[in-house]
Amino acid sequence: xxxxxxxxxxxxxxxxxxxxxxxxxxxxxxxxxxxxxxxxxxxxxxxxxxxxxxxxxxxxxxxxxxxxxxxxxxxxxxxxxxxxxxxxxxxxxxxxxxxxxxxxxxxxxxxxxxxxxxxxxxxxxxxxxxxxxxxxxxxxxxxxxxxxxxxxxxxxxxxxxxxxxxxxxxxxxxxxxxxxxxxxxxxxxxxxxxxxxxxxxxxxxxxxxxxxxxxxxxxxxxxxxxxxxxxxxxxxxxxxxxxxxxxxxxxxx
Amino acid sequence: xxxxxxxxxxxxxxxxxxxxxxxxxxxxxxxxxxxxxxxxxxxxxxxxxxxxxxxxxxxxxxxxxxxxxxxxxxxxxxxxxxxxxxxxxxxxxxxxxxxxxxxxxxxxxxxxxxxxxxxxxxxxxxxxxxxxxxxxxxxxxxxxxxxxxxxxxxxxxxxxxxxxxxxxxxxxxxxxxxxxxxxxxxxxxxxxxxxxxxxxxxxxxxxxxxxxxxxxxxxxxxxxxxxxxxxxxxxxxxxxxxxxxxxxxxxxxxxxxxxxxxxxxxxxxxxxxxxxxxxxxxxxxxxxxxxxxxxxxxxxxxxxxxxxxxxxxxxxxxxxxxxxxxxxxxxxxxxxxxxxxxxxxxxxxxxxxxxxxxxxxxxxxxxxxxxxxxxxxxxxxxxxxxxxxxxxxxxxxxxxxxxxxxxxxxxxxxxxxxxxxxxxxxxxxxxxxxxxxxxxxxxxxxxxxxxxxxxxxxxxxxxxxxxxxxxxxxxxxxxxxxxxxxxxxxxxxxxxxxx
Numbered sequence: 001x002x003x004x005x006x007x008x009x010x011x012x013x014x015x016x017x018x019x020x021x022x023x024x025x026x027x028x029x030x031x032x033x034x035x036x037x038x039x040x041x042x043x044x045x046x047x048x049x050x051x052x053x054x055x056x057x058x059x060x061x062x063x064x065x066x067x068x069x070x071x072x073x074x075x076x077x078x079x080x081x082x083x084x085x086x087x088x089x090x091x092x093x094x095x096x097x098x099x100x101x102x103x104x105x106x107x108x109x110x111x112x113x114x115x116x117x118x119x120x121x122x123x124x125x126x127x128x129x130x131x132x133x134x135x136x137x138x139x140x141x142x143x144x145x146x147x148x149x150x151x152x153x154x155x156x157x158x159x160x161x162x163x164x165x166x167x168x169x170x171x172x173x174x175x176x177x178x179x180x181x182x183x184x185x186x187x188x189x190x191x192x193x194x195x196x197x198x199x200x201x202x203x204x205x206x207x208x209x210x211x212x213x214x215x216x217x218x219x220x221x222x223x224x225x226x227x228x229x230x231x232x233x234x235x236x237x238x239x240x241x242x243x244x245x246x247x248x249x250x251x252x253x
Numbered sequence: 254x255x256x257x258x259x260x261x262x263x264x265x266x267x268x269x270x271x272x273x274x275x276x277x278x279x280x281x282x283x284x285x286x287x288x289x290x291x292x293x294x295x296x297x298x299x300x301x302x303x304x305x306x307x308x309x310x311x312x313x314x315x316x317x318x319x320x321x322x323x324x325x326x327x328x329x330x331x332x333x334x335x336x337x338x339x340x341x342x343x344x345x346x347x348x349x350x351x352x353x354x355x356x357x358x359x360x361x362x363x364x365x366x367x368x369x370x371x372x373x374x375x376x377x378x379x380x381x382x383x384x385x386x387x388x389x390x391x392x393x394x395x396x397x398x399x400x401x402x403x404x405x406x407x408x409x410x411x412x413x414x415x416x417x418x419x420x421x422x423x424x425x426x427x428x429x430x431x432x433x434x435x436x437x438x439x440x441x442x443x444x445x446x447x448x449x450x451x452x453x454x455x456x457x458x459x460x461x462x463x464x465x466x467x468x469x470x471x472x473x474x475x476x477x478x479x480x481x482x483x484x485x486x487x488x489x490x491x492x493x494x495x496x497x498x499x500x501x502x503x504x505x506x507x508x509x510x511x512x513x514x515x516x517x518x519x520x521x522x523x524x525x526x527x528x529x530x531x532x533x534x535x536x537x538x539x540x541x542x543x544x545x546x547x548x549x550x551x552x553x554x555x556x557x558x559x560x561x562x563x564x565x566x567x568x569x570x571x572x573x574x575x576x577x578x579x580x581x582x583x584x585x586x587x588x589x590x591x592x593x594x595x596x597x598x599x600x601x602x603x604x605x606x607x608x609x610x611x612x613x614x615x616x617x618x619x620x621x622x623x624x625x626x627x628x629x630x631x632x633x634x635x636x637x638x639x640x641x642x643x644x645x646x647x648x649x650x651x652x653x654x655x656x657x658x659x660x661x662x663x664x665x666x667x668x669x670x671x672x673x674x675x676x677x678x679x680x681x682x683x684x685x686x687x688x689x690x691x692x693x694x695x696x697x698x699x700x701x702x703x704x705x706x707x708x709x710x711x712x713x714x715x716x717x718x719x720x721x722x723x724x725x726x727x728x729x730x731x732x733x734x735x736x737x738x739x740x741x742x743x744x745x746x747x748x749x750x751x752x
Contacts, residue, residue: 003576003577003580004514004577004581007514007518007573007574007577008514010570010573011517011518011521011570011573011574014521027528027531027532027535028532028535028556029531029532029533029534029535029550030531030535031535031536050446051446052446053446053447053450054447054450072450072540073536074450074540074541075541076446088535130403131407132403132410133407133408133409133410133432133747134410134431135431135432135433135434135748136409136432136457136748137454137455137456137457137458137748138409138456138457138458138746138747138748139454139457139458139460139538140457141407141408141409141457142457142458142538143537144407145407146520146524148520149517149520149521149523149524150517150520150521151521151524161406161407163405163406164405165403175432176434178431178432178433178434178751179382179433180368180369180382180383180430180431180432180433180751181382181402181410181431181432183381183382184402184403184410184431188403204454209454210447210450210451210454211434211435211439214434214435214439215371215435216370216371216433216434216435216438217434217435234454234540235457235537235538237537
């Protein structure tokens with residue numbers, strides 16, 4: 001017993017102050033949303049779009065669009081650019097409420113909005129989620145799960161991952177939804193009592209990610225169930241996922 | 254010895270495909286069975302398209318005592334006498350072969366799909382994932398428990414069928430395939446801009462391990478030598494991945510027996526180790542570190558200092574958290590004699606990694622078929638001989654200490670120079686076998702190129718492919734309530750298996 005107490009003293013208090021205090025520090029080489037400075041682009045150059053493994057960059061006249069729902073945040077585009085027109089920003093606040101809001105054009109940004117009053121009065125202080133991995137590689141799952149550890153402690157906000165969809169207010173889906181997992185996802189969704197929300201976490205769950213166009217998968221959660229919150233990344237940083245949760249619950253602006 | 258028939262190659266060596274012997278069915282069967290009886294272990298066994306609607310079956314057998322691999326093949330049309338009745342290690346591989354290529358191993362005792370995927374030729378042997386003829390025990394007091402694919406906690410999907418007599422599990426059958434995304438099919442014709450991203454997301458918790466195995470195969474096929482600093486950085490990344498997962502697993506094992514102090518501390522320390530990896534590349538899982546030709550990132554002096562400082566805190570924190578397990582009788586009582594896999598069964602099934610070493614099998618690719626930096630720097634192999642949950646936890650604990658020591662030593666003596674060279678195009682019509690000791694065990698990639706130097710076939714064998722059956726065995730005679738603990742003590746990959 002004394003050893004347990006001594007270890008307890010040694011390990012100390014580790015829960016972060018965020019969101020009341022500062023957000024935890026991101027690594028120096030962190031890849032947030034990529035940004036293209038179109039003024040620096042040479043004419044007719046398409047090197048970034050050609051290098052992108054998921055074809056997340058498209059050219060529309062002078063405009064360049066980056067689909068954060070497809071983006072793997074890998075920086076292959078930045079490395080391919082001969083004019084240093086692409087930077088990986090440190091913007092981690094990437095969660096949005098609609099699929100279209102993930103398509104960034106000329107630096108415009110969108111953020112997720114709070115749930116409507118009815119939903120917020122029901123879920124605002126207690127949001128129970130059933131996590132469904134549907135072809136997820138376990139990276140999105142791991143950084144979703146890490147929010148329950150003592151450093152992040154999402155229990156502080158009344159958020160909890162629960163074992164049964166019958167106990168849940170919504171689903172958190174990862175992975176591109178393989179055909180082999182479609183039925184299970186549909187049944188799990190049906191088992192959640194209404195009103196319910198769905199959160200898609202990671203490039204796979206939003207667009208299929210690296211598996212876009214594979215006939216073995218369905219291109220993400222929204223092809224099967226209605227999605228209320230999209231959190232892009234490969235995987236999204238835990239802070240990005242938490243930011244999404246707190247925004248829909250109206251805990252941060 | 255049957256070796257006269259086979260081609261012997263080293264880990265990460267490329268040879269012309271023309272040199273792979275094509276044996277008669279009898280010689281092929283005899284070679285594989287005798288190889289396994291004389292200390293070999295099947296690392297890979299797969300089909301690839303051959304002229305005129307035939308399939309070439311390629312076997313790769315690892316000889317840990319000799320430090321090399323033997324490769325041989327046969328060509329079949331529709332079927333051949335199954336190897337599994339004489340060699341249990343072939344069991345899962347032959348099921349996969351039947352599912353992918355429509356080839357029947359005649360006389361296979363348990364011919365069912367392993368991942369319910371669309372076949373590469375012929376008709377599918379199953380249509381709906383998870384619907385198959387499950388093994389059943391009948392009797393008045395027998396009951397069946399079905400769990401999954403969506404099962405408790407934040408975890409990937411799989412289906413588990415328990416045949417129980419009272420609380421005692423007589424048989425567990427594991428049915429997978431829910432995570433199948435068609436990776437191997439999509440790799441053919443590569444490499445291309447998406448290939449490395451398939452490797453990094455093939456099993457997300459083994460990003461470094463699979464990217465490492467892939468790059469090593471590519472470098473063998475292009476005769477590319479990675480500079481020493483690149484080799485060391487990859488070694489550091491691979492050991493950090495092992496550390497994060499082992500520490501997380503010990504925390505999760507503590508959680509499964511209701512011992513919350515270690516569960517809480519290890520959960521937090523695992524995150525710190527992931528952040529060490531993020532220091533290298535910005536991503537907690539090591540996306541973007543390992544690239545063909547070396548490493549895509551380098552460490553500057555300040556980063557080395559930050560890492561060393563981080564290690565000096567993480568090492569004592571980890572030992573403080575983990576040692577609580579061994580000082581707590583309520584924990585050790587639950588770990589000991591739970592989920593036992595005997596040494597002989599481990600050898601028969603060909604288990605790898607922590608699961609094998611916990612049964613007393615001295616097996617570690619880093620030592621047996623050394624690759625990369627492990628050719629020059631050796632990490633002692635940790636084994637234990639009880640084959641139970643305690644053994645698997647204890648081996649992890651020792652490996653944590655040794656990986657920490659390795660990372661610290663390498664950071665203190667980082668060689669100077671480049672971290673990357675540009676690899677040349679791949680040699681046409683060559684084969685390379687690349688083995689890496691990932692945190693779960695042996696990762697095997699086999700790449701074969703066509704006449705233009707593109708992948709004609711690319712086989713991935715995640716350690717989980719060998720070990721899922723070990724978990725099923727470990728449950729025999731256990732209480733059904735021991736399943737979460739046994740499952741976590743193996744902690745196998747669903748997506749790495751399902752591909």
